[in-house]
Amino acid sequence: MTGFKNWLKQEKNGLKNDFYAYPKEKILWIILGISFLFLALFRLWTVISFQRMAQWDIWLVNQVExxxxNTLDVFFLFLSNFASGYFIIVAFLLLxxxxIKRKMKKAAFIVFLTLVGSGFFIWLFKNLFSRSRPFGCLSERDCFSFPSGHATIAFYFYGMLFNLITRFVKLRKRYVLVLAMAFGFLVFLVALSRIYxxxxxxxxxxxxxxxxGVFLLISALMIDFLYQ
Known part of the structure; x- marks a missing residue:
């Protein structure tokens, strides 16, 4: 028990020193970025709720329909799995x-924290906005569509993965670009699959x-803070 208290005290002092040493400008910019994304999310909802975008949404869904x-159905169902709950849980556990094996327990905890946080806010906002899916419920408890959980998780998780790789693995610029394009294209395809x-x-x-984007910024800030 005494050993745990000493460890906790050391961690607390370490975090305190890290906070004072960390550039406050970065914290400010991240907070502004998170605030902007939340405001944009609520602004988007006000646009939807006043039917300003509803006709375009319906038109696009009908065109895609x-x-x-059968071939495209199988293809996009497969792609959609890359942001499904089961896949992301397995991917998180492996990550x-x-x-942890690389002695980066704090990074693993940050990923866990932000992943759970994103899941909670997906649930919260879907129930808060209560927007029906284009063609009705997927199940008795899965009837709401805004915001897309798959799009949220794909953008956050693969963005976070890109941030971890480029921060802790030395890569040439061209490989960083290729990695960014690969993850970006995967996120785009997952999003497209949900519309299709x-x-x-x-x-x-x-x-x-x-x-x-909110949880990607939060995870990036926490990683940068703890591994400065």
């Missing part, structure tokens, strides 16, 4: 084990990207 076929499958409107996807 005409393109559906956490890797980070009729689970979301375009504005749901945009809302998901905004919310995912």
């Amino acid at each position: 005409q393109l559906r076929n 956490a084990l890797f980070l 499958l009729g689970y979301h409107f375009l504005t749901d996807i945009v809302g998901g990207f905004l919310l995912g």
